Amino acid sequence: MKANVKAVSPPRDGAGKKGLAGTLLYMRQHWQLYIIFMLPAVALTIIFRYIPMGGILIAFEDYNPIQGLLNSPWVGFSHFKRFLSSPDFLSYLVNTLKLSVYGMLWGFPIPIILAFLLNRVESTRLKQKIQLVLYMPNFISVIVLCGIVKILLSVTGPVNMMLGTSADFMTMPEAFRTIYIASGIWQGAGWGSIMYTAALSNASAELKEAAIIDGANIFQQIKAVEWPAIKDVVIIQFIMQAGNIMSVGFEKAYALQTDLNMRSSEIIATYVYKKGLLDGDYGFSTAVGLFNTVINVILLVTVNKIVSRMNEGRGL
Numbered sequence: 001m002k003a004n005v006k007a008v009s010p011p012r013d014g015a016g017k018k019g020l021a022g023t024l025l026y027m028r029q030h031w032q033l034y035i036i037f038m039l040p041a042v043a044l045t046i047i048f049r050y051i052p053m054g055g056i057l058i059a060f061e062d063y064n065p066i067q068g069l070l071n072s073p074w075v076g077f078s079h080f081k082r083f084l085s086s087p088d089f090l091s092y093l094v095n096t097l098k099l100s101v102y103g104m105l106w107g108f109p110i111p112i113i114l115a116f117l118l119n120r121v122e123s124t125r126l127k128q129k130i131q132l133v134l135y136m137p138n139f140i141s142v143i144v145l146c147g148i149v150k151i152l153l154s155v156t157g158p159v160n161m162m163l164g165t166s167a168d169f170m171t172m173p174e175a176f177r178t179i180y181i182a183s184g185i186w187q188g189a190g191w192g193s194i195m196y197t198a199a200l201s202n203a204s205a206e207l208k209e210a211a212i213i214d215g216a217n218i219f220q221q222i223k224a225v226e227w228p229a230i231k232d233v234v235i236i237q238f239i240m241q242a243g244n245i246m247s248v249g250f251e252k253a254y255a256l257q258t259d260l261n262m263r264s265s266e267i268i269a270t271y272v273y274k275k276g277l278l279d280g281d282y283g284f285s286t287a288v289g290l291f292n293t294v295i296n297v298i299l300l301v302t303v304n305k306i307v308s309r310m311n312e313g314r315g316l
Contacts, residue, residue: 056290116200134191272292
């Protein structure tokens, strides 16, 4: 009897090869496909991210829109010297740092705590309803949020009615930072907890059950089981936020700003807006913005190195 032997065709297009070599072979054989899909993204990145970097030259020029970027007079670092020697420089810098640092100290732990609390809600339906309520403020625009804050804190607003006072909180320089930070936490804490909640889903249920059987309390369960699951995410988020300390939201600070709370609300971002768009001093405002960006980059690299040394070489 003749045995039926089926001919097996050899693998095509490198499909039989596994690992990196097979992937590289496939990419080399189908390079046209990758170009078609990657070209729009690369083009958009170059046009809207890299080409505008040439505008940094405005910081070193006495820029005139009529003369253009290449024909405006070159002034070197005079704009930077003017800003650093300004009597208001320290005031703007301190206001910016206080809003950022205090906002991070108070606002950074809140999403983590919310994630831990949500993770302990066993009812899926109840958990979804709580998440919906927590996420909703994130979809309110900054301007609408500032309008709500002004209404709540007005002289005849609900806050004064409950306290039995008639204070105009929006005109108090000492109240501006509290208003700014508290409203930011209310708006973004729920949305910021999404990443930590997702990371907590990777926590081992078996380890948690074993910890409960061993008599571990809630804090011991968090320390032994849940915290290791989100530790890397927390570190990355901390580094990113610390690297953006100088990047205070302009829209919110400007919308909550009044003539009477200017002593606390005038930050570098609002100063750049006023000097650049309102006064037309484009070169000087660009120099101030570039100074702000350079400080952010230095902080990002520094914090990353510090965290890497404290976390066994693991950072960004």
